Amino acid sequence: MxxxxxxxxxxKRFGSAVVLDGLxxxxxxxxxxxxxxxxxxxxxxxxxxxxxxxRADTGTACVDGIDVRREPEQVRRRIAVSGQSAAVxxxxxxxxxxxxxxxxxxxxxxxxxxxxxxxxxRFGLASAAEKSVASYSGGMRRRLDLALSLIVPxxxxxxxxxxxGLDPVSRRELWEAIRVMADExxxxxxxxxxxxEADRLADRVGxxxxxxxxxxxxxxxxxxRVGAGVRLRDADxxxxxxxxxDGSVAGIRAAIDQLDARxxxxxxxxxxxxxxxxxxxxxxxxxTAERIAA
Numbered sequence: 001m002x003x004x005x006x007x008x009x010x011x012k013r014f015g016s017a018v019v020l021d022g023l024x025x026x027x028x029x030x031x032x033x034x035x036x037x038x039x040x041x042x043x044x045x046x047x048x049x050x051x052x053x054x055r056a057d058t059g060t061a062c063v064d065g066i067d068v069r070r071e072p073e074q075v076r077r078r079i080a081v082s083g084q085s086a087a088v089x090x091x092x093x094x095x096x097x098x099x100x101x102x103x104x105x106x107x108x109x110x111x112x113x114x115x116x117x118x119x120x121x122r123f124g125l126a127s128a129a130e131k132s133v134a135s136y137s138g139g140m141r142r143r144l145d146l147a148l149s150l151i152v153p154x155x156x157x158x159x160x161x162x163x164x165g166l167d168p169v170s171r172r173e174l175w176e177a178i179r180v181m182a183d184e185x186x187x188x189x190x191x192x193x194x195x196x197e198a199d200r201l202a203d204r205v206g207x208x209x210x211x212x213x214x215x216x217x218x219x220x221x222x223x224x225r226v227g228a229g230v231r232l233r234d235a236d237x238x239x240x241x242x243x244x245x246d247g248s249v250a251g252i253r254a255a256i257d258q259l260d261a262r263x264x265x266x267x268x269x270x271x272x273x274x275x276x277x278x279x280x281x282x283x284x285x286x287x288t289a290e291r292i293a294a
Contacts, residue, residue, distance in 0.1 A: 002029075002065050003026040003027060003028060003029075003062070003065075004027050004028060004029045004030075004031070004063070004064060004155070004156055004187035005025075005026060005027035005033070005050065005061075005062070005063055005156065005187065005189060006026045006027075006060075006061070006062040007023055007024060007025050007026065007046070007050075007059070007060075007061050008024055008059055008060050008061075009022050009023070009024060009058060009059035009060070010022070010023040010024075010046070010049065010056050010058070010059035010060070010061055011023075011056060011057050011058035011059050011211075012042075012045055012049065012054070012056050012057050012211075013057055018210075018211055019040075019042050019045045019211055020042045020045055020046065020049075020056070020059075020211040021210060021211035021212050022059070022211075022212060023042065023046065023059070023208075023211060023212060023213055024213060025206045025213050025216055027187060027189055027204075028187075029185070029187055030182060030185050030186070030187055031182070031187055031188070031203045031204065032178065032179070032182045032188045032190070032201055032202050032203045033187075033188070033189050033190075033202060033203065033204050033205075033206065034189075034190055034191070034192055034197075034198040034201065034202030034204070034205045034206070035047075035189065035190070035191045035192075035205075035206050035208055036191075036192060036193075036195070036198045036205050036206065036207050036208065036274070037193075037207060037208035037209055038193070038209070038282070039193070040210075041208040041209055041210065041211070042208050042210075042211040043160075043161075043191035043208060044160055044161075044191060046191075046208075047081075047158050047160050047189070047191060049061055049068065050063055050068060050158065050189070051068075051075075051076075051079060051081050051158055052068050052072040052075055052076060055069060056069070063075050063078065063079060063156055064078045064079075064155045064156055066078070078154060078155040078156060079154050079155065079156045079157070079158060080149035080150065080152075080154035080156075080157050080158070081149065081157075081158045081159075081160075082145050082146055082149050082157070082158070082159050082160070082162055083160050087145055087148070088133050088141055088144050088145055088148065089133065090132070090133045090134040090136075091132070091133075091134070092132070092133060093129065093130050093131055093132055093133065094120060094125050094128055094129050094130075094131065094133055094136070094140075094144055095116050095120060095129040095130060097133060097144060097148060098115065098116045098119055098120065098144075098147060098148060098151065099112055099113075099116050101148050101151050102115050102116065102151050105151050105152050107151070107152075115151055116129075119147040119150060119151070120147065122147070122177075122180075123143040123144065123146060123147045123177055124143065124173065125140060125143060125144060125147070128140065137170070138165055138166055138167075138170065139166050139167065139169070139170025139171075139173060139174070140170075142162065142163070142166060142170065142174055143173065143174060143177065146162070146174070146177060146178075150181070153186070154186060155186070155187065156186070156187045156188075156189065157181065157186050157187070157188045157189075158188075158189050158190075159178070159188065159189070159190035159191070160190075160191050161190075161191050161192055161193065162174060162178070162190060162192075163175075163192070163194065163197060164193075171194075171197070175197070175200065175201050178190070178201060179201065182203075190202070195273065195274035195275055196274075198219065198274060199219045199273070199274050202219065203218065204216065204217060204218050205217065205218070205219055205222060205274075207222070207277070207281055207282075209281070209282050214281050214282070215277070215281050219274060222274065222277045223271075223272040223273065223274065223276070223277055224272075225277065225280070226272040226276045226277055226280050227245050227251065227272060228245055228252065228269055228270060228271055228272060229242045229243060229245060229255070229269075229270040229272070229276070230242070230243050230245060230252060230255035230256055230259060230267060230268075230269060230270065231243075231267065231268050231269075231270045232259040232265050232266075232267055233265055233266050233267075233268065234265050235265065240265060241259065242270060243255035243258050243259060252269070
């Protein structure tokens with residue numbers, strides 16, 4: 001089966017700064033693939049190249065089987081993009097935003113009205129269709145932005161940090177909408193700094209650091225590389241120490257033996273998270289200022 005996205009040895013510099021350094025990954029049709037990494041890892045640059053907004057210096061990239069450098073117009077006809085902020089007109093109503101973009105996309109009047117009703121209903125905005133977007137919450141604007149990207153259903157949807165700045169409830173609503181699109185056959189590539197978002201939403205994750213993919217796999221596969229840890233808590237329940245293990249019985253017993261040297265406290269097993277994967281792969285703990293509730 002041909003990949004929906006194929007990236008091989010992609011390289012990009014801005015002056016003396018190397019942003020992408022031989023990046024490789026592929027995305028299957030209908031898959032949600034998450035690019036995860038710290039600021040400056042190359043996530044947004046990758047999306048900009050795949051959506052034809054930037055040219056790579058080296059390597060190749062194909063979207064829906066089409067080379068982004070050789071046939072950018074053909075690529076643009078097959079994709080939709082939603083950036084880090086909602087690109088909606090706040091002076092119009094929700095329905096007017098959809099109607100305007102539908103007409104600009106050369107849809108007929110009847111098809112336009114059908115898409116207005118369908119998309120606003122699909123993204124939970126039907127009751128606010130005739131309200132000014134200026135009155136919408138951040139989550140409503142992001143859902144409207146996503147609806148606009150689907151006026152002409154894309155083969156591949158690119159989402160650059162789609163839930164930045166949203167509250168936990170709005171994030172979950174957006175996750176549900178993205179999952180429905182993938183279930184209907186749209187390939188989704190998203191970038192995120194939220195580890196829980198990648199864990200819950202992505203079928204596979206590529207961890208980027210300094211322009212390279214340092215690991216690719218399902219969230220479960222990546223966490224299995226780290227293994228469980230054994231934690232010692234003091235009488236107040238505060239974690240005093242965590243000893244990593246390979247998850248085997250022998251490894252857990254050895255970790256407990258190390259903790260037994262400390263008097264008092266309780267011991268429990270710590271299942272690995274993507275935070276632990278980050279620390280193991282990149283050599284440092286992530287700084288996620290906002291956490292999504294478990």
